Amino acid sequence: MNAEKIPDIIIGRLPVYLRALQRMADNGIKTTSSQELGEHVGISAAQIRKDISQFGEFGKQGTGYSITYLLDKLREILKVDRIWDVTLVGAGDMGHALANYQGFQNRGFHIVSIFDNNKEKIGTKIGDFTIQDADKMIESIKAANVKIAMLTVPAPAAQSVAEKLIQAGVRAILNYAPISLNVPNNVKVQYIDPATHLQRMTYYL
Amino acid sequence: MNAEKIPDIIIGRLPVYLRALQRMADNGIKTTSSQELGEHVGISAAQIRKDISQFGEFGKQGTGYSITYLLDKLREILKVDRIWDVTLVGAGDMGHALANYQGFQNRGFHIVSIFDNNKEKIGTKIGDFTIQDADKMIESIKAANVKIAMLTVPAPAAQSVAEKLIQAGVRAILNYAPISLNVPNNVKVQYIDPATHLQRMTYYL
DNA sequence: TAGATTGTTAATCGATTAACAATC
DNA sequence: TAGATTGTTAATCGATTAACAATC
Numbered sequence: 251m252n253a254e255k256i257p258d259i260i261i262g263r264l265p266v267y268l269r270a271l272q273r274m275a276d277n278g279i280k281t282t283s284s285q286e287l288g289e290h291v292g293i294s295a296a297q298i299r300k301d302i303s304q305f306g307e308f309g310k311q312g313t314g315y316s317i318t319y320l321l322d323k324l325r326e327i328l329k330v331d332r333i334w335d336v337t338l339v340g341a342g343d344m345g346h347a348l349a350n351y352q353g354f355q356n357r358g359f360h361i362v363s364i365f366d367n368n369k370e371k372i373g374t375k376i377g378d379f380t381i382q383d384a385d386k387m388i389e390s391i392k393a394a395n396v397k398i399a400m401l402t403v404p405a406p407a408a409q410s411v412a413e414k415l416i417q418a419g420v421r422a423i424l425n426y427a428p429i430s431l432n433v434p435n436n437v438k439v440q441y442i443d444p445a446t447h448l449q450r451m452t453y454y455l
Numbered sequence: 456m457n458a459e460k461i462p463d464i465i466i467g468r469l470p471v472y473l474r475a476l477q478r479m480a481d482n483g484i485k486t487t488s489s490q491e492l493g494e495h496v497g498i499s500a501a502q503i504r505k506d507i508s509q510f511g512e513f514g515k516q517g518t519g520y521s522i523t524y525l526l527d528k529l530r531e532i533l534k535v536d537r538i539w540d541v542t543l544v545g546a547g548d549m550g551h552a553l554a555n556y557q558g559f560q561n562r563g564f565h566i567v568s569i570f571d572n573n574k575e576k577i578g579t580k581i582g583d584f585t586i587q588d589a590d591k592m593i594e595s596i597k598a599a600n601v602k603i604a605m606l607t608v609p610a611p612a613a614q615s616v617a618e619k620l621i622q623a624g625v626r627a628i629l630n631y632a633p634i635s636l637n638v639p640n641n642v643k644v645q646y647i648d649p650a651t652h653l654q655r656m657t658y659y660l
Numbered sequence: 661t662a663g664a665t666t667g668t669t670a671a672t673c674g675a676t677t678a679a680c681a682a683t684c
Numbered sequence: 685t686a687g688a689t690t691g692t693t694a695a696t697c698g699a700t701t702a703a704c705a706a707t708c
Contacts, residue, residue: 259699265654269633273610283665291635295665296701303667311666312708329657336653343552348649350548353633357650358657397660398653405478422656424649428474428558430496438659440652444553444629445562447645448541448603449470451627452534452563454643455602464675488689500689501677508691516690517684666707676697683690 260301261328266291267298268324272357275317283314330358337391337420339411340402341366341381344426348400349376362394367407384411391418398422405429412439465506466533471496472503473529477562480522488519535563542596542625544616545607546571546586549631553605554581567599572612589616596623603627610634617644 270290274282284295284302291298302308302315308323309315325331336359338345349364364376367384374381382390391399399420403411408427415423421437428443475495479487489500489507496503507513507520513528514520530536541564543550554569569581572589579586587595596604604625608616613632620628626642633648 257698261658262655264658265651266635268654269648269651270635273634285665290637292637294701296703297699299665299667300700307667309666310708311706312664314665327658328654329660330654334653334657334660343555347548347552351649353648353650354653357654359650359653398656400649421660422653424652424656429478430471430475432497438656440655442647442649442652443474443558444556444605444647445558445564446470446474447629447647448539448559448564448627449473449533449535449562450467450645451603451629451643452539453466453469453532455534455539455626462674490689499677501679502675504689504691505676512691514690515684516682517688519689664708666705668705669703671700671702673700674698676695678695679693681690681692684688 256304260304263291263293263297263301264324264328266293267301268321268328268330271317271321271324275321280317281314282317282320284309286314325358328358332358333360334358334398335360335362335394335396336398336400337362337387337394337396337415338364338400338402339366339384339387339415340404340426341368341371341376342402342404344402345400346376348402349379359398361400362396363390365390388414388418391415391420396420398424400424400426402426461509465509468496468498468502468506469529469533471498472506473526473533473535476522476526476529480526485522486519487522487525489514491519530563533563537563538565539563539603540565540567540599540601541603541605542567542592542599542601542620543569543605543607544571544589544592544620545609545631546573546576546581547607549607550605551581553607554584564603566605567601568595570595593619593623596620596625601625603629605629605631607631 284298288295288298305327308320338361341364364379365382365384365387371381372383399415401423405427408429412431416437423439425431425439426442431439489503493500493503510532513525543566546569569584570587570589570592576586577588604620606628610632613634617636621642628644630644631647636644
């Protein structure tokens with residue numbers, strides 16, 4: 251792997267490649283080309299080759315890329331060649347949906363705890379999980395050394411909960427609350443807000 | 456408004472500005488500056504001024520932007536100064552969460568129908584909605600002239616459902632299925648895949 | 661060998677930032 | 685008037701594309 255700094259925009263495309271390759275592998279395909287992969291993900295072949303070549307020479311002239319080999323490499327680069335523990339804060343509808351989501355396990359993630367501050371929810375179960383008291387969140391996350399959180403609390407609570415998560419050692423937050431979070435440089439945030447995503451499309455209608 | 460083509464990357468930031476401004480307005484704030492707004496959303500003041508100025512001169516030197524005026528203008532530009540009908544396809548956990556989501560109404564969207572192909576779900580209710588038979592989807596969407604869909608079906612079904620939606624006149628798809636969709640140029644897609652979003656952050660951990 | 665496709669370079673294209681005159 | 689902040693220009697920075705030698 252290259253020691254130079256890799257632009258964030260490239261890192262952002264790798265999971266898309268990974269997902270498409272995983273799907274090809276599931277379909278029993280052994281080999282692909284930058285051309286073919288590009289058609290699947292809607293990105294130019296040149297860009298895919300350039301992105302991948304930032305990390306090494308993973309292809310072969312004339313034949314393209316071995317899918318399983320490239321999958322291994324991409325997983326290694328993205329550090330999803332392991333299973334990350336994830337905590338979920340906010341046991342509303344969205345929290346329930348994420349807790350029941352089957353797509354995490356084989357993509358590198360495993361939910362280990364769920365927190366809420368609603369006294370009526372605390373102690374009840376979602377699937378195998380017992381909803382825990384948000385007051386115990388910091389110590390519990392610290393003790394379990396969890397670095398990733400999904401945040402599905404109401405917008406007015408999101409910033410203060412995020413600060414507690416960071417205090418507890420969390421370094422990556424998937425934020426479902428419809429609000430921009432203020433976090434230090436060493437903490438990453440990804441935003442999922444359906445209304446915002448829809449508003450990115452209405453302009454073109 | 457300017458007649459030149461506005462880059463997609465700028466359009467993508469406007470909903471973020473809109474959301475932050477809406478929040479300021481809710482807090483009773485009347486005026487803001489590019490500097491202040493930038494601190495809220497994590498974008499440089501220069502970029503915010505440049506983005507906004509693509510569409511007109513909405514600020515005043517010395518005082519900044521009137522929040523309600525800028526809100527109106529951004530809503531107009533993004534075409535969310537109206538309510539868009541949205542259909543929801545896939546009545547799983549994620550579909551339920553979206554159906555119950557309270558955040559659409561005051562941001563320009565209104566769910567009008569829910570479809571699924573599971574015979575046991577068809578006819579049952581989610582909130583006020585009766586789940587409809589996916590076999591009736593095309594004609595129903597056509598008749599109602601719905602242009603926006605949220606897709607929460609399993610990955611293997613997503614492409615073929617998307618094609619039916621497009622055939623029915625849908626031009627914007629919010630895709631929750633973990634797969635890249637192949638669509639014509641006149642159709643917009645936004646992707647929400649929690650695992651992909653998480654994988655964009657693990658690289659940095 | 662002939663054909664295919666990579667990895668990489670150079671050229672192009674586009675986005676961001678810095679700076680400041682204009683002006684409220 | 686003095687101070688603040690916009691809108692815009694020019695400079696910088698970064699990303700994408702086209703092209704092709706290398707090579708499987």
